[in-house]
Amino acid sequence: MRDVAETVIGGLVVGSVYALIALGMSLIYSMSKVINLSQGAFVVLAALTGVSVQHSLHISGPALLVVVAVIFAVVLAVVDLAVIRPASRRASPDRMLLITVGLLQAVGGFLLLRWGNLPYTMKPFTHTAVVTVLGLRLSTQFFWVLGVLVLSLVALWLLLQRSSLGLKMRATAQDPQAASLMGVDVDKVRLIAFSISGALAAVAGVAIIPLTFLQYDTVVPYAVDGFVAAVLGGLGSSSGAVMGGLLLGVVQGVLQRYTNASLAEILAISSLILILLLRPAGLRGSLAEVRR
Amino acid sequence: MSTQAPARPLRARIPHQSAARSRLGTLGVIVILALLPLIFPAWTSFLIVVGIYFLAVLGLDMFVGQTGQVSLGQTLFFAIGAYGGGILTLDHGVPTLAATAIMAVASAAVAYLLGRPFLRLRGYYLALATLGLAVITQSTATGLTSLTGGPSGLSGMPNLAIGTYVFESDPANYYVVLALGLIAALLVTGIRRSAAGRALAAIAGDQQAAAMLGVDPATYKTRAFVLAATFASIAGSLFAFYNRFVSPESVSVVMALNFVIMLAIGGSRTLLGPLLGVLLIQALPQASQSFARYEPLLAGLVLVVVITYLPDGLWGGIRAFATRRRR
Numbered sequence: 001m002r003d004v005a006e007t008v009i010g011g012l013v014v015g016s017v018y019a020l021i022a023l024g025m026s027l028i029y030s031m032s033k034v035i036n037l038s039q040g041a042f043v044v045l046a047a048l049t050g051v052s053v054q055h056s057l058h059i060s061g062p063a064l065l066v067v068v069a070v071i072f073a074v075v076l077a078v079v080d081l082a083v084i085r086p087a088s089r090r091a092s093p094d095r096m097l098l099i100t101v102g103l104l105q106a107v108g109g110f111l112l113l114r115w116g117n118l119p120y121t122m123k124p125f126t127h128t129a130v131v132t133v134l135g136l137r138l139s140t141q142f143f144w145v146l147g148v149l150v151l152s153l154v155a156l157w158l159l160l161q162r163s164s165l166g167l168k169m170r171a172t173a174q175d176p177q178a179a180s181l182m183g184v185d186v187d188k189v190r191l192i193a194f195s196i197s198g199a200l201a202a203v204a205g206v207a208i209i210p211l212t213f214l215q216y217d218t219v220v221p222y223a224v225d226g227f228v229a230a231v232l233g234g235l236g237s238s239s240g241a242v243m244g245g246l247l248l249g250v251v252q253g254v255l256q257r258y259t260n261a262s263l264a265e266i267l268a269i270s271s272l273i274l275i276l277l278l279r280p281a282g283l284r285g286s287l288a289e290v291r292r
Numbered sequence: 293m294s295t296q297a298p299a300r301p302l303r304a305r306i307p308h309q310s311a312a313r314s315r316l317g318t319l320g321v322i323v324i325l326a327l328l329p330l331i332f333p334a335w336t337s338f339l340i341v342v343g344i345y346f347l348a349v350l351g352l353d354m355f356v357g358q359t360g361q362v363s364l365g366q367t368l369f370f371a372i373g374a375y376g377g378g379i380l381t382l383d384h385g386v387p388t389l390a391a392t393a394i395m396a397v398a399s400a401a402v403a404y405l406l407g408r409p410f411l412r413l414r415g416y417y418l419a420l421a422t423l424g425l426a427v428i429t430q431s432t433a434t435g436l437t438s439l440t441g442g443p444s445g446l447s448g449m450p451n452l453a454i455g456t457y458v459f460e461s462d463p464a465n466y467y468v469v470l471a472l473g474l475i476a477a478l479l480v481t482g483i484r485r486s487a488a489g490r491a492l493a494a495i496a497g498d499q500q501a502a503a504m505l506g507v508d509p510a511t512y513k514t515r516a517f518v519l520a521a522t523f524a525s526i527a528g529s530l531f532a533f534y535n536r537f538v539s540p541e542s543v544s545v546v547m548a549l550n551f552v553i554m555l556a557i558g559g560s561r562t563l564l565g566p567l568l569g570v571l572l573i574q575a576l577p578q579a580s581q582s583f584a585r586y587e588p589l590l591a592g593l594v595l596v597v598v599i600t601y602l603p604d605g606l607w608g609g610i611r612a613f614a615t616r617r618r619r
């Protein structure tokens with residue numbers, strides 16, 4: 001029983017990262033109908049940037065979260081300005097997916113050049129690495145990851161539902177043309193969406209790296225799992241993204257614990273394909289978008 | 293556009309001459325391709341790999357280029373060809389040629405069964421479902437150790453052989469790949485010019501309009517998907533029998549993305565586009581040992597630039613540039 005509980009909590013932690021990736025993808029998708037497959041790659045890039053920043057500045061975990069989040073808010077804004085915006089003026093949505101495949105490849109390539117092919121990790125944010133709660137031995141970093149997810153959700157909810165910028169963003173998500181006619185600067189709203197997704201990727205990466213090893217070729221699994229979580233939840237739905245991410249994390253965690261890693265991956269992806277074929281709208285999406 | 297219009301009827305009035313000239317041009321290209329291993333013997337093995345990937349990418353072009361949808365699952369069929377060919381020859385003593393054919397049929401059957409439900413999905417969702425196939429392919433190749441040899445792969449399968457003749461040397465393999473590449477190119481060109489090709493083009497243009505005109509999108513898309521799978525499977529078998537080795541790395545998700553990248557960079561709906569894309573992506577790491585490290589970054593950036601600025605890929609861009617110069 002204890003073993004099952006620990007496995008599920010571990011799955012929730014990994015799922016939190018998927019949820020944060022899916023949240024960023026979902027946000028960008030709502031604003032600009034672009035699926036940013038490279039979102040997962042920026043998680044790894046942010047994590048390794050965090051390692052390097054930590055190496056030179058020796059700051060505390062929470063401070064590191066803020067620093068890297070700011071850096072990646074800027075990085076993704078630049079990506080939007082330099083890559084996505086010029087491309088989306090010219091390419092169809094289907095081809096925009098290939099643009100983000102290119103970005104995914106490019107980020108992986110940059111990681112290989114800058115950090116080489118060795119895996120990196122980092123010390124946990126808190127000195128006592130493991131605590132016992134209700135008889136369960138849990139890494140303290142678990143709480144950081146879950147806390148980061150909860151805080152991000154609260155901040156995102158406040159922004160979208162309780163601020164005038166959020167109103168503009170929701171208007172853009174509903175109908176960009178109408179929003180633009182009402183005086184919303186749609187380009188600026190999209191830029192902000194990219195910045196937010198960059199910050200989400202950054203906090204996900206920095207929070208998870210003490211629990212795992214990341215290197216240039218972990219970008220593809222994160223990109224795929226984040227994409228899976230986003231579609232599982234229903235593209236464009238924030239609550240769906242979180243549910244999809246957590247569900248995927250737990251399912252993968254449980255399968256990995258009781259079968260082998262490859263079989264776990266196969267089962268997880270097969271069930272995703274089945275869901276796509278049987279209930280294509282995902283947990284919280286609408287059917288009309290999925291089928292022709 | 294208005295300056296280009298008078299050129300068309302002029303060319304149309306002299307079809308014999310232009311057809312003869314293009315036939316001569318094709319013959320010239322074939323002769324040059326046939327002489328390549330004699331001129332650049334050191335490049336032969338590189339050219340074989342290019343030819344094998346060209347086959348897979350050309351097949352993918354039949355689906356992606358003709359139906360306008362992205363399939364990221366080409367490695368599944370490449371893997372069926374490569375691993376299936378390896379297992380049949382190693383464990384069951386099936387001749388290589390028969391193994392290639394059996395696996396091509398098997399791939400076509402799998403593609404047919406998957407095609408109907410999968411192709412009902414729209415753009416992104418089809419991309420995701422096929423990406424799922426790529427993930428399953430890699431995981432199966434890594435995890436199903438008893439059958440696939442796990443992470444260390446499958447090795448020691450024989451070279452391709454017809455009867456008693458074994459294609460052991462690089463030039464011999466090159467000519468096999470060249471012959472198959474030419475047959476594939478001929479087939480693809482034929483299909484594009486046929487009613488089926490036009491039906492596919494109509495579906496790519498506007499699926500609903502095509503359906504209204506009596507073209508059943510599901511049937512044609514499934515056929516294109518099956519054809520793409522068959523090409524990939526044959527390419528996979530050739531790959532396994534040439535290298536006498538196949539590992540999860542050659543059927544990884546990265547490789548699946550690479551197939552689409554090669555096609556997108558080169559440009560679809562032509563023969564030279566896919567070839568150019570494969571050449572570029574395969575040549576980058578070959579250029580020099582230290583340069584190989586830059587390959588993923590450069591490939592990614594090139595893809596972004598090409599998709600943004602050259603909607604018809606590099607080859608389409610070159611052609612557009614040439615027409616502009618000629619005017």
